[in-house]
Amino acid sequence: MEKEDINAGRRRVENELRSLVGSIFVPEAKLFAMRCGCYGFYADIRGLRADDVEAFSEKIKEVMRRIGEDMGLRADFIYARKLPGSEEVVALTARELCDSCRRELASSKSSPRPDIIVLKKRR
Amino acid sequence: MRLMIPHPGHFDALKEILRVVENENLKDVHEVFMSGPPEIMGSGRAALHAALISEIKEQTAFAHQYDIRMNIIVNPSCLGGYHLTYAGYNMLRWYFNELNRAEVDAVTVAEPYLVEMLREYPMEIVVSCVSHVDSPQKAVFYEMLGADAITVDTNINRDFDVLRAIKRVSHCRIRVIVNEGCIYKCPFRYAHFNLFSHVTASRSPLAEGRPDIFSDYYFDRCISLRVRDPSQIIKSPWIRPEDLNHYEEIGIEDFKIAGRANTVAWILNAVRAYASREYDGNLIEILDCPAELKYIFYVDNNALEGCMEKWKKCNKMCNECGYCADITKKVLKLIEK
Numbered sequence: 234m235e236k237e238d239i240n241a242g243r244r245r246v247e248n249e250l251r252s253l254v255g256s257i258f259v260p261e262a263k264l265f266a267m268r269c270g271c272y273g274f275y276a277d278i279r280g281l282r283a284d285d286v287e288a289f290s291e292k293i294k295e296v297m298r299r300i301g302e303d304m305g306l307r308a309d310f311i312y313a314r315k316l317p318g319s320e321e322v323v324a325l326t327a328r329e330l331c332d333s334c335r336r337e338l339a340s341s342k343s344s345p346r347p348d349i350i351v352l353k354k355r356r
Numbered sequence: 357m358r359l360m361i362p363h364p365g366h367f368d369a370l371k372e373i374l375r376v377v378e379n380e381n382l383k384d385v386h387e388v389f390m391s392g393p394p395e396i397m398g399s400g401r402a403a404l405h406a407a408l409i410s411e412i413k414e415q416t417a418f419a420h421q422y423d424i425r426m427n428i429i430v431n432p433s434c435l436g437g438y439h440l441t442y443a444g445y446n447m448l449r450w451y452f453n454e455l456n457r458a459e460v461d462a463v464t465v466a467e468p469y470l471v472e473m474l475r476e477y478p479m480e481i482v483v484s485c486v487s488h489v490d491s492p493q494k495a496v497f498y499e500m501l502g503a504d505a506i507t508v509d510t511n512i513n514r515d516f517d518v519l520r521a522i523k524r525v526s527h528c529r530i531r532v533i534v535n536e537g538c539i540y541k542c543p544f545r546y547a548h549f550n551l552f553s554h555v556t557a558s559r560s561p562l563a564e565g566r567p568d569i570f571s572d573y574y575f576d577r578c579i580s581l582r583v584r585d586p587s588q589i590i591k592s593p594w595i596r597p598e599d600l601n602h603y604e605e606i607g608i609e610d611f612k613i614a615g616r617a618n619t620v621a622w623i624l625n626a627v628r629a630y631a632s633r634e635y636d637g638n639l640i641e642i643l644d645c646p647a648e649l650k651y652i653f654y655v656d657n658n659a660l661e662g663c664m665e666k667w668k669k670c671n672k673m674c675n676e677c678g679y680c681a682d683i684t685k686k687v688l689k690l691i692e693k
Contacts, residue, residue, distance in 0.1 A: 268693055269651040318393075318406040318556070333651075337621045343368030345619035347405030 234304060239264050239274075242300040246276045246325065249296045254285045264304055270331030273308070274301050281322040286313045286350050293325065294352040301327035309355035310339055315348045322350070357600060357609055358386035360427065360531065361627050362616035365390045365405025369620045370415050374422045376624055382631040388419055389427035389464065390616060391556075392451075401429075402617040403556045413458035425461035429616070431484035432553030433466055433546065440469070452477055468501055475502040485510055485533055486549050491518065495526040505529040507612060510536040513593035514667040516606065523607050531610040532603060534595040535626055537645025539578060539588050548574035579646050586653060587684040591674070594643055596657060597629045599664045614644035652691060659687040 243262030250257040257280040266272050274297070286293060294311050301308035308327035316323050330339060338345045339354040363370050370388065377385045391403035392412075407415070416426040438444035448470070455463060456477045463479050465471055466486035474481045483489060483498045483506040490509040498506055506528045512518045513532055523530055538545065551574065582588045595603070600611060613626050626642040629635035635642060639657040640650040666679055674680065
């Protein structure tokens with residue numbers, strides 16, 4: 234795993250979204266580890282709307298899953314985050330959940346929060 | 357006991373929450389509350405969902421099927437004077453009319469002018485904790501304006517002399533927020549509410565000229581302050597599920613569980629704890645505070661048994677006492693990862 238792999242992931246999200254939707258930018262991508270025990274790949278998104286995510290949910294999920302896999306993640310929770318109170322999607326995340334966050338994020342039948350569009354969850 | 361419980365705003369969440377309430381026979385749940393639409397105005401807390409009036413109507417009807425009331429939160433601490441313009445007044449009139457037509461049961465507001473405006477409607481007028489009612493005088497003032505219920509300033513949650521005095525002079529129903537995770541006498545409190553009031557008004561006329569902030573200074577400082585001094589977590593005016601009876605003894609029966617910006621699973625965990633009046637685990641998990649804290653600290657709720665007796669008599673002169681600092685050493689542990 235090298236730093237260029239993160240940028241390759243960033244580019245891949247950007248290119249895939251552009252091919253699906255049009256003018257989309259991914260200004261920043263991160264590989265992260267949280268104190269709770271979660272790991273993940275996170276991409277800031279500009280130009281994407283909730284409708285686009287719903288229309289291409291399977292494809293977007295698959296892109297994020299594969300990028301995560303390439304980085305050694307077993308992404309069991311993949312989601313888009315909207316700007317609260319709007320339809321603007323500002324981030325995509327593929328996250329390997331710790332037990333605590335699995336209970337909090339993946340245990341409910343509905344989306345855990347109204348600003349989150351769940352693309353994949355493993356309870 | 358009557359529980360007022362949070363709702364993040366999306367209809368699926370309400371369905372899931374109320375099914376659990378019904379299936380688990382959580383009969384003390386009396387009301388759900390959710391943010392109003394950001395098109396109208398902001399809110400004292402993060403608002404994650406923009407419910408349209410039609411959706412509020414649909415959700416209210418759904419809650420009524422479960423015999424649960426719907427309360428819409430309209431509690432920005434700052435309206436930038438917009439409410440005192442003709443355009444603002446007309447918009448608010450329209451909005452309250454629509455909420456009334458949607459058969460909403462209660463509206464929670466922080467601005468005194470809105471309390472008076474709401475007198476024209478049959479909806480219950482609830483004063484928000486953002487109004488910082490912390491004395492009998494202030495309670496009487498809001499009652500005179502037309503309030504039906506008052507959510508008291510959480511800073512007096514453990515001040516039983518003041519709570520008793522408010523109960524004595526006010527005819528309003530008194531609510532306390534039970535899972536308050538904010539810092540006691542937080543120096544950032546007013547400024548943070550003001551910031552939220554503007555940033556959550558994403559599409560209202562109040563958003564005009566809204567600065568593009570580089571960070572939520574108050575949020576970051578709040579966490580940092582507690583990381584350096586964990587006794588602040590113990591001093592926060594939360595009320596354990598096991599201690600609700602102390603409030604019932606002085607005639608307070610309405611308990612609000614804060615946390616409308618949290619996940620459905622988090623909300624259900626907190627509701628179950630307070631409905632059953634017991635919780636076995638890390639108290640921070642049910643407090644409405646930055647989630648990071650629960651990954652850093654473990655507060656053994658069972659080990660806090662009996663502390664309320666001391667806090668009920670506390671004169672809040674922390675520099676002369678040291679009780680909370682001592683308790684912190686006994687009940688709070690750093691989570692090693």
